[in-house]
Amino acid sequence: MSDYLVRGMSMDGSVKMVAIRSTELVRRGAQIQGTTPNATAAFGRALTAASMMGNMQKVENGSMTLQIRGGGPIGSIVCVSDAQGNVRGYVVEPKVPLVEKYPGKLDVGATVGKEGTLTVIRDLGMKEPYVGSTELVSGEIGDDVTAYFAYSEQTPTACALGVLVDRDRSVKVAGGYLIQLLPEASEETVAAIEAGIKRAGSVTAMLEQGLTPEDILGQVCGDVGVVFLETTEVSYKCYCSRERVTQALISIGKKELEEIAAEGKPFPVECQFCDTVYTFTPEEIGEILKSL
Secondary structure, eight states: OOOEEEEEEETTSOEEEEEEEOHHHHHHHHHHHTOOHHHHHHHHHHHHHHHHHHHHHOOTTOEEEEEEEOSSTTOEEEEEEESSSOEEEEESOOOOOOOEEETTEEOHHHHHOSSSEEEEEEEOSSSSOEEEEEEOSSSSSHHHHHHHHHHHSOOOEEEEEEEEEOTTSOEEEEEEEEEEEOTTOOHHHHHHHHHHHHHHOOHHHHHHTTOOHHHHHHHHHGGGOEEEEEEEEOOBOOOOOHHHHHHHHHHTOHHHHHHHHHHTSOEEEEOSSSSOEEEEOHHHHHHHHHHO
8 A cells, every 4th residue: 555645624724634654655764774673663753754744835846854863872863855745864873772661662762862853944945944943852753743843833733653663673554643723723623633632542553453544634633524635645755866976976075086086996875865876987986076
């Protein structure tokens, strides 16, 4: 089954929402990065959140970067989403030791840490990108995204994320939802959404039961009701190319390129977001030097 996200609005138009099935894209990201279970869970949550946040921008050709630095053993997590919700990302330390809150429950907060920041960089096609940052509150990522929207963008938000890692270390299910209250939301609507979130329970449990993103929003919103506006297929997608890698080589400077050329060996460059390797011959490095 392909991953997809669905955007919706409450019946009264005072709540906007998005939910996602992200199982395949999280599997792909974990495969590329070679993550151990705790890192898979943390990275998967970040990819899932970034996909929803990127899609909610609805700016053609725009992009959204989510950076999480919590001081935990995973180091930094970086995820980039396009305007549709296709994502790519990487973690600094993919081989994180197993840490559980209790048997069978991975401790994502301990993996990420909470002595740091969550930063969002929105490229809206303008001269300068929008950059917002907040301190982490738990390292669980869903809580931290909720806090980001509340403090940095002044938007009451509920973000829930789930990644279930199976016994064989594969990703069994992954997904989440993001709900935002608009200024016109009544107290009754707010109370109903809060009750629905509590009633629905964890995202992981709902996904494991086979609930779709539409089902999840229906569970959370309850009597408030949902009007589904758009469904979009999403995937793990990298936009690297030989041309972009060449530009990256140019940026390292003439001196280092001369040292690479002097070795007289093929020079491989691996994309940090995917498993593509671009190999440059000594002659090609020489041509790049000539262009400088």
